[in-house]
Amino acid sequence: MSDRCYVATRKGLFTVDRGATKWSISRAAFVGDNVTLAMCDPRNGYLYAALNHGHYGIKVHRSTDNAETWPEIATPTYPPLPEGYTLKPNPFSGKPLEWALKLIWSLVPGGADEPGVLWCGTMPGGLFKSENNGETWELNRALWDHPRREEWGPNGAEYPGIHSICIHPRDSKHITVGVSTGGVWITKDGGKSWDLTGKGMRAEYTPPEAAYEPIAQDVHCLVQCETNPDVFWVQHHNGIFRSTDAAGTWSEITDVKPSVFGFAVAVHPKAPDTAWFVPSMKDEKRCPIDGRVVVNRTRDGGKTFETLRRGLPQEHAYDLVYRHGLDVDETGDRLVFGSTTGSLWISEDAGDSWQTVSSNLPPIYAVRFAKS
Amino acid sequence: MATVRFTQNIQRHVACPTRDVEGSTVRAVLDNYFRDNERARGYVLEETGAVRRHMVVFVDGDLIHDRDTLADAVKPDSVIDVIQALSGG
Numbered sequence: 152m153s154d155r156c157y158v159a160t161r162k163g164l165f166t167v168d169r170g171a172t173k174w175s176i177s178r179a180a181f182v183g184d185n186v187t188l189a190m191c192d193p194r195n196g197y198l199y200a201a202l203n204h205g206h207y208g209i210k211v212h213r214s215t216d217n218a219e220t221w222p223e224i225a226t227p228t229y230p231p232l233p234e235g236y237t238l239k240p241n242p243f244s245g246k247p248l249e250w251a252l253k254l255i256w257s258l259v260p261g262g263a264d265e266p267g268v269l270w271c272g273t274m275p276g277g278l279f280k281s282e283n284n285g286e287t288w289e290l291n292r293a294l295w296d297h298p299r300r301e302e303w304g305p306n307g308a309e310y311p312g313i314h315s316i317c318i319h320p321r322d323s324k325h326i327t328v329g330v331s332t333g334g335v336w337i338t339k340d341g342g343k344s345w346d347l348t349g350k351g352m353r354a355e356y357t358p359p360e361a362a363y364e365p366i367a368q369d370v371h372c373l374v375q376c377e378t379n380p381d382v383f384w385v386q387h388h389n390g391i392f393r394s395t396d397a398a399g400t401w402s403e404i405t406d407v408k409p410s411v412f413g414f415a416v417a418v419h420p421k422a423p424d425t426a427w428f429v430p431s432m433k434d435e436k437r438c439p440i441d442g443r444v445v446v447n448r449t450r451d452g453g454k455t456f457e458t459l460r461r462g463l464p465q466e467h468a469y470d471l472v473y474r475h476g477l478d479v480d481e482t483g484d485r486l487v488f489g490s491t492t493g494s495l496w497i498s499e500d501a502g503d504s505w506q507t508v509s510s511n512l513p514p515i516y517a518v519r520f521a522k523s
Numbered sequence: 524m525a526t527v528r529f530t531q532n533i534q535r536h537v538a539c540p541t542r543d544v545e546g547s548t549v550r551a552v553l554d555n556y557f558r559d560n561e562r563a564r565g566y567v568l569e570e571t572g573a574v575r576r577h578m579v580v581f582v583d584g585d586l587i588h589d590r591d592t593l594a595d596a597v598k599p600d601s602v603i604d605v606i607q608a609l610s611g612g
Contacts, residue, residue: 206577206607207536207566223562228570251571 153480153520156487157198157218158495159186162513164200166218167487167495174497174508180221181212186516188475190258193522194266197284201255209252213285227252227271227279227288239301248301249275249310256312257475262323272313272328276303280342291342294328299347302366303333306388314474315373319380327398329373329385334365335398351401355389372474373398374418374426377481382423386416386474388434393453395423404453409440415477415488419501422483424452427502429472429488438469446488448502462505463496470494475517489515525552525601529563532607537563539605549580550593552603567605577608 154169164186166178181202188201198214200221212221229251232238238247254274261268261280271279271288277295279288294300303311315329324341334349349365357367369388376382385392390411391404405411412433419425428447432440439445444463447456464470470490477488486502489495493512496505525546529539539560546552550572557564567578574580574590581587581604587595597603 204536204566206575207533208569208575210536210565226565228565231571251569 152482153485153522155521156478156497157189157191157519157521158489158512158515159189159200159475159517159519160489160493160513160515161185164189164218165512167497167508173506176509178218180218188255188258188517189519190260191519191521192260192269192284194260194263195284196523199258199269199285201258203254209255211255211285224285225281225287227255227273227277227290229277230290241305242302243304244309251275252277253310254308254312256314257316257328259316259318262318262320265323268323270316270318270326272316274308274312275310276300276312276330276333278313278316278328278342293338293343294336294345297345299366300333303330304367306331306369315370317373317375317383319375320377321380325397327373327375327383329370331371332367332369332388334368335370335373335385337398348398349401350399351394351403352385352387352392353390353403371414372416374416376418376423377420379423382418384416384418384426386413386428388412391416391428391453393426402453404449407447407453407456408458409445412437413472414474415472417477417479417486419479419483420481422450425450425483425501426453427477427479427486429477431471437471439471442467442469444468444470444490444494446486446498446502446505459502459505461503462498462507464494468492468494473516475519476515478518478520480520481522485520487518487520489518491515524599525597525603527552527556527603527605530604530606533563533566533605537566539563547597548593549582549587549589549595549597549603552597553580553593553605577610579606579608580604581606 156167158165163182164180168177185203187203190199200212202210213224214221257272269281278291281288317327319325325339338345352368354367371386381397383394383398392401394401410430417427443465446459449456470492486498491514494510495508498505524543528541544555
């Protein structure tokens with residue numbers, strides 16, 4: 152059970168600890184700086200923070216002393232353009248496709264049998280691997296050079312990107328990534344080759360003939376169950392999808408109140424039929440329905456949902472929760488989520504009730520429990 | 524040798540003291556400066572070598588014209604200023 156979580160915000164990284172009576176902020180790091188992501192590596196306890204300085208670009212910092220100090224480490228960088236290579240035009244904007252780091256959008260530890268391995272997803276779509284705890288990074292060329300990668304499109308941001316990386320808990324070479332916008336991609340050989348998957352996903356924002364094109368799917372967040380890794384959940388731009396065959400095929404979950412729109416999803420590590428979502432008004436509004444913050448939970452694989460609201464604001468709340476803004480601990484009992492308006496809530500009863508940790512933080516991009 | 528000065532703003536991230544550096548173009552001068560301070564390179568330049576979008580470089584008080592290849596000429600007594608742009612704040 153986790154007694155600590157990390158909160159990455161527009162103006163710093165905050166450590167939140169469970170005290171005798173309540174959760175509270177115990178430490179602030181990078182105050183004033185834009186921390187876009189945090190990651191805890193359960194294999195060695197190392198912590199990672201991705202920063203996006205307005206002037207100075209993207210940086211990665213690592214703490215090996217429980218968030219006391221944060222020296223800078225290597226930032227993933229794209230290799231030089233090959234001689235004579237001409238960047239294709241972005242099919243949406245007509246501008247040349249990008250070949251330089253724009254954002255670190257996902258950062259995960261490799262498998263338990265691969266100490267030191269980290270994976271990092273970025274905008275404009277490069278997947279990077281480190282084999283030495285982030286001292287150096289290498290672009291995964293098989294995915295970057297895949298001819299269909301250039302069909303990836305933008306999302307709410309200007310560039311496509313990899314925001315979700317799921318390492319199979321029993322096979323570190325079996326990796327599934329979510330792309331916005333570009334569907335779900337799988338490697339079973341550690342990244343030497345990649346296949347596009349996503350049969351059954353449906354897009355509402357394309358001409359109807361292309362609605363079921365796997366590459367057109369705007370996956371907002373992809374998660375995999377720890378103890379039953381054949382089960383995946385996706386919060387998609389226009390719906391909720393579930394796979395029970397290791398992301399091969401997907402079933403759409405419809406008729407979910409108050410909404411199927413959102414960014415974040417978390418799956419119970421031991422109960423694949425249990426997942427949590429933070430619904431919002433679709434897609435051009437992006438705020439809670441009727442000003443009420445709620446969490447949706449299913450415990451039966453999406454057949455039914457409970458809308459949980461005890462302890463959450465139920466009037467004039469306009470909090471949006473981004474894709475990395477929700478997390479569940481290794482027991483499945485504790486959840487944390489944070490919003491664009493700087494509210495942070497924690498539950499110790501699987502979402503039945505919530506306590507407010509703060510309503511005054513900077514805009515929250517990511518929350519992560521410390522895991523061991 | 525040209526004199527290279529950096530904004531105070533960058534110093535909390537990476538120390539960039541004023542130094543006199545050889546070179547006849549902005550690219551040559553900055554390459555020589557960053558050779559002894561590789562970490563600073565990534566704070567000023569993209570991995571493509573272009574000036575970061577929200578950084579500006581002046582030579583003798585004038586903004587450089589070539590932000591991609593940094594081909595602007597530098598005289599032996601030039602002063603180069605590397606400053607954050609207002610746009611990135």
